[in-house]
Structures are given as C-alpha cells and as structure tokens.
Amino acid sequence: MLEAAYPPARAESWDAVGLVSGDPGQGVRRVLFAVDPVAAVAAEALEWEADLIVTHHPLYLRGTTSVAATTPKGRLIRTLIKNDIALYTAHTNADVANPGVSDALARAVGLVGDLVPLQSFPDDPWRGLGRIGELPGEVTLGEFAAQAAEGLPRTSAGVRVAGDLSRPVRRVAVSGGAGDSLLETAKAAGVDVFLTADLRHHPASEFVESGGPALVDAAHWATEWPWLDSAASILRASGVNVETRVSATVTDAWTRGY
Numbered sequence: 001m002l003e004a005a006y007p008p009a010r011a012e013s014w015d016a017v018g019l020v021s022g023d024p025g026q027g028v029r030r031v032l033f034a035v036d037p038v039a040a041v042a043a044e045a046l047e048w049e050a051d052l053i054v055t056h057h058p059l060y061l062r063g064t065t066s067v068a069a070t071t072p073k074g075r076l077i078r079t080l081i082k083n084d085i086a087l088y089t090a091h092t093n094a095d096v097a098n099p100g101v102s103d104a105l106a107r108a109v110g111l112v113g114d115l116v117p118l119q120s121f122p123d124d125p126w127r128g129l130g131r132i133g134e135l136p137g138e139v140t141l142g143e144f145a146a147q148a149a150e151g152l153p154r155t156s157a158g159v160r161v162a163g164d165l166s167r168p169v170r171r172v173a174v175s176g177g178a179g180d181s182l183l184e185t186a187k188a189a190g191v192d193v194f195l196t197a198d199l200r201h202h203p204a205s206e207f208v209e210s211g212g213p214a215l216v217d218a219a220h221w222a223t224e225w226p227w228l229d230s231a232a233s234i235l236r237a238s239g240v241n242v243e244t245r246v247s248a249t250v251t252d253a254w255t256r257g258y
C-alpha cells in the first residue's frame with residue numbers, strides 16, 4: 001500500500017527508500033510514522049510496541065560496512081532488529097507523490113483549493129516537487145508567517161521571514177524540507193511567497209534583493225511532519241487492520257533558540 005502511494009521508482013537516484021530492516025513476511029499490527037529514524041523515535045516505537053516504523057528520512061543514505069552498536073545508526077538498527085520492529089522509508093518518492101509531502105505542508109499553512117507542483121515531472125504534470133496554491137484571501141506577509149507558525153508543529157526556531165512584512169500575499173509556493181534548489185523556480189512561477197526550510201544567508205539575501213517572492217523559512221522537521229498523518233491515513237482508509245500513530249517527538253536538529 002505504501003509503495004502504491006509512493007512508488008520507489010519515483011525516488012531520486014541518490015536516494016535510499018523502501019524496507020530498511022524487517023522481514024516482508026512478518027505480521028504488522030502497529031505502525032509508527034516519524035520524520036527521522038533516530039533513537040528517540042526507536043524508543044517511542046519500543047514503548048508503544050510498534051511492529052513497523054515508517055520514516056521520511058533514510059537511516060542509511062550512503063551505505064555502511066557495519067551495523068555494530070558502536071555508532072548511533074548501528075545502535076538504532078540493532079535495537080529495531082532485536083525487537084522485531086521493521087523500518088521503512090518513503091523519502092523523495094513521497095516528496096513527488098500526489099498527494100505528497102508538500103500537499104500536507106500546503107494544507108497545514110492554510111492553502112486552499114487546487115494545488116499544483118512547483119516543479120512537475122515532464123511526463124506527469126500532477127506529480128513533482130513542491131506545491132503552489134492560494135490562501136483564501138489576501139493577507140500580509142506577517143499575517144501569513146504567523147498563520148504558518150500556528151499551523152506547523154512548534155519547534156525551537158519557529159519560522160523566519162525574509163521580505164517586507166506588510167507585503168500582500170495570496171499565491172504561495174511551499175516545499176517540505178530543504179528547498180533552496182527551487183528558489184529560481186518559485187521566482188519564475190511568480191508566487192508572492194515561498195515557504196521551505198534550511199535556507200542559507202546568501203541565497204536568501206540575494207533572492208530577496210533581486211525582487212523575488214518573500215521567503216518563509218521553517219524548521220526542516222516541521223515542514224515534513226504534516227505528511228506523516230497523510231501517509232498514515234492511506235493505511236487507515238484502506239481498511240487494513242493496523243493501528244497507526246504519528247510520532248509527536250520533535251526530532252528537528254535545533255532543540256533550543258535563545
């Protein structure tokens with residue numbers, strides 16, 4: 001069911017998606033959805049007695065020669081295998097799916113109506129990276145940023161805005177996760193504001209200086225978290241007899257702002 005919604009063939013060539021550990025024949029009763037395969041999520045899975053963890057980010061992207069418990073990843077995989085907890089990843093294949101990561105993000109920050117990819121596949125106009133949509137009415141950039149912060153799970157950094165706070169915005173592009181590769185695409189699309197994560201000083205500064213859309217930069221984890229319930233709902237809607245849970249553990253890298 002997950003592979004029907006998020007076909008692995010649509011993942012980027014550098015990505016590592018699909019079943020990371022576990023036996024395809026094992027029974028699954030409880031499925032935990034989380035952004036990151038990290039120790040806190042494994043602990044939550046253990047405590048809830050999950051049989052499967054579905055994460056957005058891969059545990060091993062570049063391969064490894066050891067799963068010994070001498071590294072954080074080795075410890076994690078050992079914990080999962082010892083406790084019969086499978087791990088499955090849907091990463092860039094979930095980004096480009098319809099609905100995918102950025103659809104859930106778009107809804108979380110208040111976009112309504114039809115959403116179209118910011119950068120669609122040449123062979124499929126309804127799938128691709130990012131989404132463009134509209135707010136129900138025109139608001140100021142400051143109001144939109146406050147609404148986006150309200151709609152996303154809380155993190156230490158909150159959201160940051162680049163641009164004139166009184167600027168009117170209605171047409172919005174969003175991209176879950178690190179979206180700076182889509183800056184020029186967002187500018188070409190003529191949106192009023194682009195919301196993504198992990199923007200750096202120089203690209204952001206130059207983008208705003210050049211008269212591009214305003215920017216809203218949210219925590220990486222927070223921009224992808226809304227997708228978890230969307231993925232879980234696929235299993236729930238199928239009528240299959242599994243319990244789903246979306247991890248509320250904040251696994252963003254930044255744990256405190258001062």
Ligand SMILES: [Zn+2]
Nearest residue numbers: 177178220224
């Ligand atoms: Zn990500």
